[in-house]
Ligand SMILES: O=C(O)CCC(=O)C(=O)O
């Protein structure tokens with residue numbers, strides 16, 4: 189399958205809503221509150237089952253990707269993933285553009301709480317121009333594939349000096365039907381305290397937005413930083429695909 193076929197599958201399965209409209213009409217005040225409180229937010233039904241299946245089927249279409257990573261070779265876990273090449277296929281490109289301005293506003297609020305003097309351009313292209321000028325030119329959105337026994341170690345997706353502090357993962361498979369186990373987990377490491385873990389219950393097509401690296405938490409004397417990591421618990425059976433949407437590009 190090539191990018192055009194994914195697009196055709198996608199369009200035929202869509203309602204009349206563009207990805208931008210469906211992202212814009214979310215309750216962003218509630219999502220921002222959830223991100224502020226826990227470092228993540230769940231968005232049900234960002235992709236339709238047909239869109240999920242078209243993207244997952246595209247895993248084997250090598251023309252769509254710039255590279256493939258076998259996780260066990262790097263100590264990242266077990267399973268594999270592929271980084272898309274530019275131009276990103278539809279609806280991935282549209283989703284990345286549609287989410288960016290909403291997440292940039294939330295990220296800006298986090299910077300202010302942490303006393304960080306850093307502003308994000310209002311559009312994804314503006315932010316990518318900044319990455320590209322710093323030599324971060326390679327696209328980071330990726331498609332992951334796990335089979336029985338596979339897992340993804342706790343990690344952070346940092347790829348250079350410029351980091352957009354929020355990212356998105358969309359589950360393309362249906363738990364219980366397509367796979368067992370394989371839960372998306374987040375950990376939160378607080379200064380001088382033990383780490384906390386959270387399991388995010390995703391269904392097919394659901395997205396989780398989460399902190400790439402650090403987020404502000406209110407303490408007795410202003411805000412402090414907690415460090416977040418994410419990963420996937422071991423798959424017990426079946427096959428699981430995820431679409432990862434990272435906003436900064438890589439060196
Ligand atoms: O497979 C998952 O749910 C996690 C994927 C991941 O690590 C990412 O999207 O950055």
Ligand SMILES: [Fe+2]
Pocket residue numbers: 343344345418432
């Ligand atoms: Fe990741």
